[in-house]
Every structure is written in C-alpha cells, then in structure tokens.
Amino acid sequence: MAVATKTQSPAETRLAVRCTGVEKSFGSGQTRVRVLRGTDFTAETGKMNFLVGPSGCGKTTLISVIGAILTSEAGDVDVLGQDLRRMSNGKLADFRLNNLGFIFQQFNLLPALSAEENASLPLVAQGVGTKKAERRARELLERLGLAGQTKQMPKQLSGGQQQRVAIARALVHEPSLLICDEPTASLDAASGHTVMELLRDVALEGDRSVIVVTHDNRIFEFADRISHMADGVIGRTDEPGDEGFGKDDA
Amino acid sequence: MLTTALRMLLGDPTKCLGLVFGVALSTLLVCQQVSIFFGLLGRASSVVNDVREADIWVMDPSVKTVDAPFPLRDTVLQRVRGVEGVEWAVPFFRANVQVRTREGTLENAILLGIDDASLVGVPDNFMLGSIDDLAMPDAIAMNPAGFRLLFPGEELDVGRTLELNDRRARIAAIVDASPAFSANLSIYTRYSLATAYTNNGRNQLSFVLAKSAEGADRQAVVESIGEETGLKVVTGEQFRMESIVYILKNTGIPVSFGTVVILGALIGVAIVGLTFNQFITENLRQYAALKAIGVRNGRLLVMTLFQALFVGTIGYGLGLFAASQFFNWPSKNVDALRGFYLLPEVAVGVAVLAVVIVFASTLISMRRVLVVDPATVFRG
Numbered sequence: 001m002a003v004a005t006k007t008q009s010p011a012e013t014r015l016a017v018r019c020t021g022v023e024k025s026f027g028s029g030q031t032r033v034r035v036l037r038g039t040d041f042t043a044e045t046g047k048m049n050f051l052v053g054p055s056g057c058g059k060t061t062l063i064s065v066i067g068a069i070l071t072s073e074a075g076d077v078d079v080l081g082q083d084l085r086r087m088s089n090g091k092l093a094d095f096r097l098n099n100l101g102f103i104f105q106q107f108n109l110l111p112a113l114s115a116e117e118n119a120s121l122p123l124v125a126q127g128v129g130t131k132k133a134e135r136r137a138r139e140l141l142e143r144l145g146l147a148g149q150t151k152q153m154p155k156q157l158s159g160g161q162q163q164r165v166a167i168a169r170a171l172v173h174e175p176s177l178l179i180c181d182e183p184t185a186s187l188d189a190a191s192g193h194t195v196m197e198l199l200r201d202v203a204l205e206g207d208r209s210v211i212v213v214t215h216d217n218r219i220f221e222f223a224d225r226i227s228h229m230a231d232g233v234i235g236r237t238d239e240p241g242d243e244g245f246g247k248d249d250a
Numbered sequence: 251m252l253t254t255a256l257r258m259l260l261g262d263p264t265k266c267l268g269l270v271f272g273v274a275l276s277t278l279l280v281c282q283q284v285s286i287f288f289g290l291l292g293r294a295s296s297v298v299n300d301v302r303e304a305d306i307w308v309m310d311p312s313v314k315t316v317d318a319p320f321p322l323r324d325t326v327l328q329r330v331r332g333v334e335g336v337e338w339a340v341p342f343f344r345a346n347v348q349v350r351t352r353e354g355t356l357e358n359a360i361l362l363g364i365d366d367a368s369l370v371g372v373p374d375n376f377m378l379g380s381i382d383d384l385a386m387p388d389a390i391a392m393n394p395a396g397f398r399l400l401f402p403g404e405e406l407d408v409g410r411t412l413e414l415n416d417r418r419a420r421i422a423a424i425v426d427a428s429p430a431f432s433a434n435l436s437i438y439t440r441y442s443l444a445t446a447y448t449n450n451g452r453n454q455l456s457f458v459l460a461k462s463a464e465g466a467d468r469q470a471v472v473e474s475i476g477e478e479t480g481l482k483v484v485t486g487e488q489f490r491m492e493s494i495v496y497i498l499k500n501t502g503i504p505v506s507f508g509t510v511v512i513l514g515a516l517i518g519v520a521i522v523g524l525t526f527n528q529f530i531t532e533n534l535r536q537y538a539a540l541k542a543i544g545v546r547n548g549r550l551l552v553m554t555l556f557q558a559l560f561v562g563t564i565g566y567g568l569g570l571f572a573a574s575q576f577f578n579w580p581s582k583n584v585d586a587l588r589g590f591y592l593l594p595e596v597a598v599g600v601a602v603l604a605v606v607i608v609f610a611s612t613l614i615s616m617r618r619v620l621v622v623d624p625a626t627v628f629r630g
Contacts, residue, residue: 060625060628064625064628069625069628090546093544093547094546096542096544097543098544102542104542106535106627108536108627110254110261112257112259117257121254121543122544125545
C-alpha cells in the first residue's frame with residue numbers, strides 16, 4: 001500500500017534532533033559495555049524518522065538519550081534546540097513533560113485509569129485541570145477511532161486499541177517530538193498497520209518530528225527517512241528515492 | 251495527580267484493604283493496650299482519688315503505696331491535729347478482708363474505714379442509700395461491682411447482711427467508688443467498725459487524712475507534720491503518683507503492656523511495610539512510565555505519601571472506632587472492665603504512631619520509586 005509522504009523542500013527541512021559523537025556505556029571495569037560509540041544521528045521535523053537495526057545495536061539507548069531519559073557520557077545531544085547535557089535531572093523531566101511524547105512497545109497504560117484518564121495524564125501532570133485535560137484527551141481518542149471506548153479500562157481494550165490510547169497520551173500535550181519504541185511489536189499485522197496509519201495522520205502535524213524505533217520491516221513503508229544502526233553507530237540514512245530505501249538490512 | 255495516585259491505589263483493592271487492615275489492627279491493638287495500661291495505673295491510686303476532702307496524707311515512712319499501709323499508733327492522729335496550719339485531721343483505715351454471703355459466696359475485699367464523726371474519706375456519689383446510713387449499726391457501703399460480684403444477676407439493693415471476717419455487716423448503701431487495683435470489691439464503713447472487723451492488735455491506724463487550713467502553705471504544713479511526727483507526709487497528688495510509680499517499678503505491668511504495644515507497632519509496620527512494598531513493586535513499571543512522561547521524583551513522592559495518608563487515615567479511623575467500641579460496651583456492662591477508657595491523649599498518641607508507621611513504611615518502599623530507571627519502560 002502506497003503511503004503519501006509529506007514533502008518539504010531542503011530549505012524547509014529543519015532538524016529536531018542532532019546527535020554528534022554520542023557515547024554511552026553501561027557497567028564498569030571488565031563488564032563495561034560501550035553501547036553508543038560516537039553515534040551521529042539526526043531527525044528532521046515534519047517527518048517520520050525511522051531508526052532500525054538488529055537487537056542490541058543501541059537503538060533503545062539512543063532514543064533514551066534523545067528522550068532525555070538517559071544522559072550521554074560524551075558528544076553533543078541537541079533536541080529541539082536544547083543542549084540536554086547541560087540540564088539537571090529536574091530540568092530534563094520538565095523538558096520531557098513539555099516537549100516530548102512517548103509511545104512504548106508495552107503501552108504502559110495505568111490499569112486503574114480509563115482510556116481518557118490515561119490519555120490525559122501528561123496534561124494533568126502539567127497542571128491542566130482534570131476536566132479540561134480529559135476533554136482534550138477525549139477529542140484525540142475520537143480522532144483515533146476510540147469514540148466509544150473513552151471510558152473503558154485498558155484491560156477491556158484490544159492491543160491495537162491500547163496502543164491508540166498510548167498514542168493519544170503521547171500527543172495530548174502537543175509535543176514537538178514524538179518517540180515511538182517498537183510501536184507495532186505487540187500487535188498483529190493488521191492492527192500494526194492501522195496504528196501506523198493513525199500515527200502518521202495524527203502525529204505529523206505542524207513541525208512535529210516523529211522518531212520510530214523498529215525492526216518490523218512491514219511498516220517501513222511509513223518512513224520518510226530510515227537510519228540504519230549497527231554496533232552503536234548509524235551506518236547510513238536513506239530517504240525516499242535512495243537505492244534500497246525501505247529494505248531491511250537483514 | 252493526587253486523583254491518579256488514589257485511583258492507582260484503589261485499582262488494587264486487595265492490597266488497599268491489606269494496608270487499611272494493617273493500620274487498623276495496629277491502632278486497635280495499641281489503643282486497647284495503652285488504655286488498659288492507664289486504666290490499671292488509675293486503679294492503683296483510686297483510693298487516694300476518692301478521698302476528695304483531705305489534701306494531706308500521713309503514714310509510716312516505709313509505706314510506698316496506698317494498697318500496702320503499715321499500722322501507726324493511734325496517738326499520731328492527735329499529734330497531727332496539733333500541728334499549726336492543720337485545719338482538721340481524721341483517721342483512715344485500709345485492710346484486705348474476706349467477705350462471705352449467706353449463700354456462701356466468698357470474695358476478697360478492700361475494707362476502708364472512715365472517721366466515725368465526720369465520715370470524711372468516702373466518695374460522695376451514692377447510688378443507693380446515703381452517707382448518713384453509715385452511722386447505723388454494722389452498716390457498710392459497697393461499690394456496685396462488688397455487689398454484683400457477691401450477688402450475681404441481682405439488682406442493686408440495700409439491707410442484705412453478710413460476714414466480714416466472721417462478723418456481721420449490713421449493706422446500708424451502694425456507693426460508686428472508683429475501681430481498685432487489688433480487688434473488685436470495695437467496702438466503706440466507720441473507722442471503729444473497720445478496726446473491729448480486722449482486730450489486728452493495738453496499732454490499727456493506716457493513715458491520717460488531714461486538711462491544710464485555708465490560707466496556709468500546704469507544702470509548709472506537710473513539712474511541719476513530718477517534723478512533728480517523724481512520719482512520712484505527702485499531699486494527695488504526691489501519694490497518687492507514688493502509688494502509680496510503685497506499680498510501675500514493682501510489677502511486670504509496664505514490661506508486659508510495653509511489649510504488646512511495641513509488638514502492635516511492629517505488626518503495623520510489618521503488614522503495612524510489606525504490603526506497600528509489594529504494591530510499589532507491582533506498580534514500579536507504572537511509576538517508571540510516569541517518570542518517563544516527565545513526572546518529577548518530588549511529585550511521585552507526594553503521590554505515594556498521599557496514598558499512605560489515605561490508607562493511614564481510613565485504617566486509623568477504623569481501628570479507633572473498634573477500640574472505642576471495645577471500651578464503650580464492656581465498660582457499661584462488664585464490671586471487671588469498669589474504669590478503662592479510651593483516653594483522648596491515647597487516641598492522639600496512637601494517631602502519631604499510625605502516621606509514623608505508614609510514613610516509615612512508605613519512605614522505605616518509596617526508595618524503589620525514586621531510583622527506578624524510567625528507561626525500563628523501553629524494555630519489552
């Protein structure tokens with residue numbers, strides 16, 4: 001299925017994320033593992049930026065650094081014009097709350113909250129009134145095709161529906177950067193396709209940039225750029241028209 | 251976010267109930283034991299409390315508690331009366347006796363002998379009869395709990411006769427005396443009759459009760475009596491405290507009750523701590539998700555403390571209600587538990603303990619929330 005790609009002229013293209021020479025390791029001494037080895041990565045605004053690669057290559061670590069969850073040991077991490085390495089933990093939390101949206105492989109919805117309550121969480125955390133936040137969440141859930149399920153609890157929803165609630169939660173506060181970690185890994189092919197279509201339709205608004213980490217090659221068709229990662233570094237970044245674009249290295 | 255915290259807590263009703271139960275059980279246990287402890291201490295000084303007219307007690311220097319007097323010479327009374335600043339002084343007798351009813355019921359009793367002329371030393375809340383009835387031959391007044399002990403299932407009544415150390419006595423009045431420590435049956439009679447009932451030899455006087463004259467410095471009067479007689483002289487308040495301290499020092503009551511109170515608190519910490527820790531552990535991924543979204547540690551701490559405050563308040567309320575019912579119904583219906591009350595001070599103290607229990611348990615568990623890596627949400 002062909003997917004319409006939002007086009008920008010080179011002059012319009014701006015970088016939401018610019019990582020240069022990022023280093024990150026875990027453990028110490030002989031057990032120390034260098035996960036990111038001078039990684040360079042960019043993500044453009046208004047585009048679906050895919051980050052692909054085999055398991056253990058450092059994709060999740062890289063988006064954790066970009067997502068202000070982990071701090072790098074070396075290199076520059078510029079996200080939405082902010083140098084994350086200069087921020088304290090508290091500032092990083094505020095940065096995440098106000099500028100970033102996350103979609104996780106396991107959805108990570110709070111089981112005690114209804115769909116609209118889950119979706120409204122970032123707004124509530126920002127201090128927006130509960131009623132206003134839930135109204136905004138409801139509107140978003142309706143756009144995502146969950147008009148009849150806004151009051152349902154996560155366990156009453158299918159995997160695809162839960163992921164749509166997670167998408168609503170990630171977008172409700174209108175972040176400038178959306179980070180998706182294996183958004184279709186827990187879904188069947190049809191649900192995964194639906195989720196990606198919705199993600200593309202709803203998420204790519206304004207100058208928002210979307211980073212999708214995946215090794216599900218069935219959804220490569222939704223990508224505007226694909227960065228291939230291996231052994232802690234980005235090997236190459238393909239764009240539509242490049243030879244082999246959308247092809248899995250494996 | 252506090253609503254979210256509450257929903258997270260109520261979303262796991264089993265653990266929520268476990269937490270409430272832990273706090274409630276601890277509150278009930280500690281409230282009940284501390285109240286009984288204070289009730290027992292109150293009983294240790296009940297005889298002193300019931301003597302309201304006199305403010306000075308004179309006794310043998312070896313006496314440490316009102317329940318174990320050592321006989322004084324009868325002449326002591328006149329010497330005390332002669333001390334400057336003493337308005338009046340009367341004899342007071344205390345002994346343990348055996349009481350037998352016609353039906354054959356045998357009970358130990360505290361026999362209290364009060365001044366024949368003034369009848370000073372008996373409580374003023376008579377339920378049947380009056381203080382003047384004690385002037386009649388062989389007349390005694392007893393407490394209602396004692397009456398029910400001797401005549402189970404029967405209505406309070408006067409006119410019955412019984413034996414005190416094999417001598418005849420007649421119940422002339424029922425007086426609502428404070429429950430005593432060493433026996434449930436308290437009997438008041440005239441001093442002359444009391445000494446005749448016991449017939450312990452020449453020296454019969456247990457205490458001299460004195461009243462300091464109006465305008466006189468009571469402590470100075472106490473010291474004057476002491477110098478004049480060479481006896482131990484204390485104020486009513488001092489004697490009350492001495493009787494309590496005697497019980498504290500010479501019985502296993504403080505250790506016994508203290509142990510139960512500590513165990514109650516530990517049970518609370520154990521139940522609440524373990525349950526809360528399990529709750530936190532099972533919700534750790536949710537906390538990590540909240541952190542990843544951008545919720546700061548400080549706010550997560552507030553959310554968790556709010557959850558603790560919620561279960562603590564409900565648990566404490568339930569425990570306090572149960573404790574109040576424990577003391578409310580039996581204190582009206584069971585004589586052995588009369589005089590045991592849930593004191594407001596105990597309720598406040600246990601509230602502080604409940605706060606310490608839930609917050610200590612929370613803070614221990616909270617560490618896991620504060621250090622959880624938000625990056626765990628990226629792991630499948």
